[in-house]
Amino acid sequence: MSVLRPFQASDMFKFNNVNLDIWTETYNIGFYLHYLSRWPDLCCVQEAPTGRMMGYVIGKAEGQGAEWHGHVTAITVAPEYRRLSLARKMMSLLELVSDEIYRGFFVDLYVRCNNLVALELYEGMDYSVYRRVREYYGNLGVGKGGRDEEDAFDMRKPLSRDGARRSVRSNGRDIVVSAHDVS
């Protein structure tokens, strides 16, 4: 049981149990307010009935022409609430809004190549690797990460507007680009 509701600015006071986890970054205030001031419908929270935050997703819509798409900037679930399908539900909402409101062609996201749990989640939801981005992330500071820690997979899932699945490709893992090619 969890409450799905919009992310609000004051959630920044409540997200510690989610953000103290190593995979989740705490950005400056402007980061969250920027997203909320443009794509509030792509940012949502899962909350326990006690009011405790369980996880959240932050997304945006961007791109030109056939590249117009929804983007998952951050998705995270507090350790004690993992494996309850919360991430899946939040992703579904983001896909729904990207599809119906923004009319995007696909949804995409970046994930550390060594984040196996997240990869599992995305692949299970029909995302596939579009390309590998070299040194997209900084290191986590827990030692011995190597390439997979700093490289990212850029993963995509086509939406209804891309019936021909033009936004994805099957050999994405072999296509390597550098970080400044993507941002």
Add this chain to the structure above:
Amino acid sequence: MSIALDRQIRPIYDSLDTGANKSAIVGCNKLLKKHPKNALVQALKALALVRSQKVEEALALCDEVLEYKPTDDATLNAMMHVLRGLGRHKDMITMYEAAYKKQPANEELGAQTFFANVRANNWKSAQQVASKMYKQFQEDRYLYWSAISTVLQANDPNTAAEMRTLLYKLALRLITSSPASSHVHPDRFHLHLTILRELREFDEAMALLETPNGQNICQTNLACNEIRRDIMRLRGALEDEGRRAEQRILNKNDRNWLEFLSVVDGTFSHLTVSKPSEDAREQCLSKVSNTLALFTKISVQDGKKDRSGLLGLLELESRSRKHGISTDPTRMVQLLKQYFETFGDKACCYEDLKPYVSLEGGDLAAWTEFLKASPPPLSTTENVKRVINTHKLLRYNLSASELTVEAESSRAVLYIEQYLEGLPLGKDLPVTELQHVDDFAILAASVFVNIWKLNGDIKYLYNAVVLLEFALSQSKQAFQMRLMLIRIYRLLGSPSVALEHYRLLGIKQVQNDTLSHFILSRASTFSLAASGDLTLSTECVESSQIYISNSQETSDFVIRAFSGEKYSQIPQFILFENWLDNSLQRDIVKLEYLRMRITHEVISSEVIDLELIELKFVFDRIHHDNRDLEIIPNYQPRDVESFNAQTMMFEKSEGHGWVWSFLKSYIKAFSQASDLDDVVEEKLLVGDRPQAAGPAKTGTLKERLAIREKEELAELTSDELSLISYADALAEWLEPFHDHVRPPASVVLAEAAKQTELKTGMPLKGVDITPPNGHVKKEEDTPPITEAPEDLVKFFENMKARFETVENAESPNEALHVATLTQEAFLLFVIETLRFKSASVVKIHKLGNLVAKFKPIRAIAAGILKDMAGSLEKMSALEGTSEKRRDFVSACMLPSSQMDDDFQMNIAKKVTDSRKKVEEGVAKGLMRLCSTYEQ
């Protein structure tokens, strides 16, 4: 502007962009030689000056530019930054208003005028500007700007209650006057619904919601759907809403818990009146059985995939019991069992069930028996979670008689055994993951803390830290353990170890507001600032950066939300800005910082003046408590204090009352010691006075300072309370002499103006510099010299006695608390008597007899402080010995196969070294302050 000049100005912008303020100033000066009255160059120079903290010079230039009433974008833009830097939002409004008036067809100027009002929370004028813009430019957007400004004006705490409805009605009229309807745009729709909800115009709201567009928006937009749900509830349409929710659950597979709650609310809608009829009960009973069937169906269908169905059943039964219509007395426990069997291996099981397990009598016995029956072997991670949940659930219901030291001790032993037994299950986990068995260690540590609370034996805290340190070494990301450790190390009087852990948490940005209490709560107890170690005061400064970011950045996003028409966000952003700006923690840290600062810096009239102005701003705030206390795990039984309460230093949490108590004492002392009275301050103030966040506090400053509310004082420790009474007695004694000696406002202002002119070459605006002629000296005679209140010396003597009773305690905290408060009292004495240090003041005002009374008090205080320093010295020498470390290790009852002697010794060393350091440092600080201020 000529092209040549334009080219010369560009490098100035470059310098400003790269933070090279000095070279920007040089560049401006060069240009100003040729074009002395060029507004843009002057504005840019003012900006560079503001950014180099040269406020007085900037002010003078800024005023000059404002007089020209500029209209060109470049100058206005530069001035906007200058005025923001100076905190002069009102001037910004005036500037843009004048410009817009001169060029009413300039849409950009209109928008900037609107934004300037927004930044100052000037909603009424904002609304007027937006309305004017709507008439002029015919853009719907501006109509909505004026509508939401009206709503924000209504919500402003300074708006009279009876105006609220009127304003909302006005906002509604504005929206409905638009030819375009709101529901083409989710955020306009959201605003429209918000207004209708406030005005309880439910029929109109329903008409909008039932349009195809309205329905579509609610399907995809959570924020609009939230209001829709609210409106349904407010109009009492619980049944309708329940039916709708049921359809969503069945047809759309929606598992949002809010939908389940709607179904339950709908089920009991007939019983919401105070005395429901028999008929209503019958109807309700039949609805309960329908809902029962629905939720059962969902729970079977979802199985382990989703908890909502089963939890819906629990909620249904729990409400049935509350309404006295439960039909099956065994169902509650049955459902609990069923839930546990299905989801007992999920970490959230405990939290999910907690609202339903406060059972009594037979229920409790049956539930306990079920939980106790044959726990599974710890062979899989699922079983581990299950056993952990069993422990947590059993522990929750333990009664006082089951919470003896013996019983708790054997629980700790069991949890630790199981911790170690299950640990190998996670040996292959990556370092980024948590260990499955972590909660066994957390449970055991909670038990140790509880035993310490029961019998006061500090060795249980030693055991808690060793165990948690071990578990943390196995599960590096276990932040909950770190938080527990920080609390316990502080209890043990080892602040530097606590700080090390705090730093490893990687607290950033807004987390500084919500989490810094872990390390900064009553931090002056541990401060070594007096002996030159600024670690903790630096921590205060760094954690306070977030408030500066907030005041610089957040309003930009309010503006962006207006530009992007995200009306749903605007009230939220404003609320966020407000809560952070008025954060309770902010001012707790401010006070801690101040208390450290006066031990480190020489107490001078500059320090006093600056702090006084800031503290008076703080005094006008209505605080909001953003501290995150939920983050600390709590597995203590329901009848026992929470872990948070158990591990609070001195068993007291500082809240509003603590802040007010200290604030009043310091404002009193500083305003007596300062020459800045209200008149002077008003004149010298640079920016706008911060808006009071609520109905203006009533009474004069003096009256407000005199009030000491019981509830406020209740938040103080008994020693803090003594300090506050001491400070009051001191202030009361010396007040008439301060008031007599303080130079009149005109003299102080003339002096300030003279200083400014010396610095900037320009006179201070609005201040007459001609020195007041002759009548500087006050007419009245020196007030009669009175004896020092006995309370002053008594305070020091009492603190001496207090110190003697606590100096041999196991933890040095109480001794440090008493010593640092006594030191603070001494420094307050220094502050209060600073004015009378000047021999000429004493002579002119014939205060020799008064000053003579200071001496003995000061001497007694210094003598006592030196004694305390001596004792702390001795304590620190003992701490450093191997004997102390061995004591620590021999108090440990943990299995030595894993947590071996070396491991324990290492922690013993950390704890005792940290204590030694703080005792030694505080002692040194006491000595230094005595020698600085003894004479």
